[in-house]
Amino acid sequence: MKRAWKISASAHSELLCLRRPPRSPTTPRPPRLLARPRSPAHGPSRGICGTAGPSPAVMRDIMELFVEKFVRAEESRAALGEGVRARVVELRDELARLDGPDEIVRVLDEKAEPLLHSVDGLAFVEFLKRLDSWPHQALEVFFWKRKLQERGIPMTSEEYVKGITVAGRIKDVDLATELFTEATSKRLKANSTYNALMGAYMYNGLAGKCQKLFQELKKDADCSPSIVTYNILISVFGRLMLIDHMEAAFQEVECLKLAPNIVTYNNLISGYLTAWMWDNMERTFQTMKASPVKPNTSTYLLMLRGYAHSGNLEKMEETYELVKDHVNKNDVALIRAMICAYCRSSIMDRVRKIETLLGLIPENGYRPWLNVLLIKVYAQEDWLDKMENSINEAFEQKTSVNAASVMRAIVGTYFRCNALDKLVNFVKRAECAGWRICRSLYHCKMVMYGSQQRLAEMESVLDEMDSFNFDRTKKTFIIMYYAYISSGKKDKAEQIKGLMCKYGYGVPHDAVSS
Structure with a gap:
């Protein structure tokens, strides 16, 4: 089976390691959540509306969903208090304006140390989270905190998770691996550190390494895969259009009785969308709506893109109404996909709808x-x-x-x-x-010149055709014949009849359009 992505033989063998756990004869088969048709023999055709890879900003948001949170955001904020949160935001804003490492270290030495002594170190972890949009500054902050170990201030698992995540985001896979190894040597290894490194591998397109690390996690006596782990696997397989592997990963989630979450379903939908398997995408969406997990904005954006690419205008318009405000402000690419869908359609008022959407695209778009x-x-x-x-x-x-x-x-x-x-x-x-x-350009000119009895200009088109190496075809002679007949130039028309007979075209009987 040909695939749109290529992976090494070793990586492929690793991918095949993911199997469904065997069922005993007495074990009832769990309800079928997803149909499992064979993956298409060929990858989906990629035209002007083909799904391109996500932007770095989108990838950053996706990657953050894979990292398990040790403390929920709302809980940590409640524990910190208004004064500490204000200092975190103030320091974040100051660092965001700095570029040089030396300046960042100076500011941290002067102002960051109080954050280290908050309840359970929550303030410093919150500080790292607040720097998500500035990965280079976040990495300098991580290095600063790491150096404080010389003063007896230990690192935490949460901080290593953030460091691995940031390293992956700036595409420094070696650093991400180094930090994972360092956390392991300090006995700070946890599910979340595995997940962070798997996410870094996924972000950088290293499917083989991601799968290998997953196998190591399964063998680790102190850790075990979580739903976050499987979310990453499902995402990796979906991006590679390895739909069989993606579905097998989800089947293993069911067999292990892990509860799928919003990221699980969104990654499944995204995988089917990437492979242009519209029925499976819709089936997953309907299953999700019937489950305790309900669609969020990301789900509707994925479905909107899928409906646009598949040309399902009715559902595309219904979904657009649900997320219109978000799309109009933040997602020009989706607006273009919708315009593309209308362009391919034949509905009566498509131009009006296209014009409305075009008004949402900025001038530099x-x-x-x-x-x-x-x-x-x-x-x-x-x-x-x-x-x-x-x-x-x-x-x-x-x-x-x-x-x-x-x-x-x-x-x-x-x-x-x-x-x-x-x-x-x-x-x-x-x-x-x-x-x-193409020849149609010149034939159209000849027809229109002939209809206006501008015969000399019609004849000059033949020279234009010669300059572009277009031979005179039967249609060329027929156009000239009827132009001469309608203009009363019977002698010229007879000459054309002779040329047509000479070239084996026969004698014209009916007028033809260009």
Whole structure:
């Protein structure tokens, strides 16, 4: 089976280690949560709307979901008190403005030590959490705290988890592994440190190492996989489109009687979305809604993307209404995906809906593929002015159109709108810009010149065709024949009939359109 991602032979053998635990004959089969069709023989085709990898910001948010929290955020804030929380925020804001390690260390020496002596060290852990958006500063803070061990101030498991997570986020896998080893040597190893390193491997695309570490965790007498661990595995397999392995991991969750959480379901949905397995995606979503775990904003955003890519406009619009405010403010990529879905559809008011969504895209949000789609849509709808505006934008942005279907749609609009001069201008610009030049462009010009009895200009198109190595076809001669007949040039028409017979095309009987 061909896969869109390649992994090493050793990594592949590790992936196969994940098996369902055997059932005894008397053990009842648990209810089937997900259908398990075979993975597609070929990866999903990736067109202009294909799912690209998530942005670093999205990956950061996803990765944070994999790290087990030793203390819930609300509990830690309640324990800290307003005064300590204010100092944490103030120090965070000050460090966020600094770049150099020396300056960061100086500020920490002056102002951070009181945070070390709060209840159970919660203030310092909260401080590290507050630096999530500034990973480099967070790493300097971690190094500063690590050095304090020389003064008898020990590190905690929570701090190592944060350090491993930040190292993975800045793509320093060696450092993440070093910190995990260091935590292990100090007997601070826990499920969460395993999960943090597995998350770092996942973030950096190291599926083999992630799976190997999972096998080590299963053999560790002091630790055992948690639902967070399986969430990471499901995410890794989903990203690699190893759907069979992803489903096997989820089956193991059921057999171990671990409770799936919101991240579990979202990762399953994301995996099916990546593989373009729309029925499985929908089935998982419906199962989730029927379970104690209810969809959150991330779930609806995933489903919205899936509905857009699959062209399910009805459900796409229903889901968009649920998360409209979030999407409009924060997710331009999803807006583009919805526009793409409307462009591929044939509904009556698609242009109105497209125009509404286009108004939500910032001026600097130009995308060549989207511009080409809009050109085709406006052409199909005979919106000449809108089409030309998009064409002009494409020329200005040096976007090259290489699809013959788009060029034919453009030509058809000029013909139906009887805009000969605009067509002539467009063809000249397209030739100079290196766009896909097809014979239909020239045939359309000839038909329109002929209909206006501008025969000399019609004949000059033949030279243009020659310059681009387009041979004269049967349609070329038929266009000229009927142009001469309609203009009363019977002698010219007879010459064309002779040429058609010479080339074996026969004698024309019916007019044809371009």
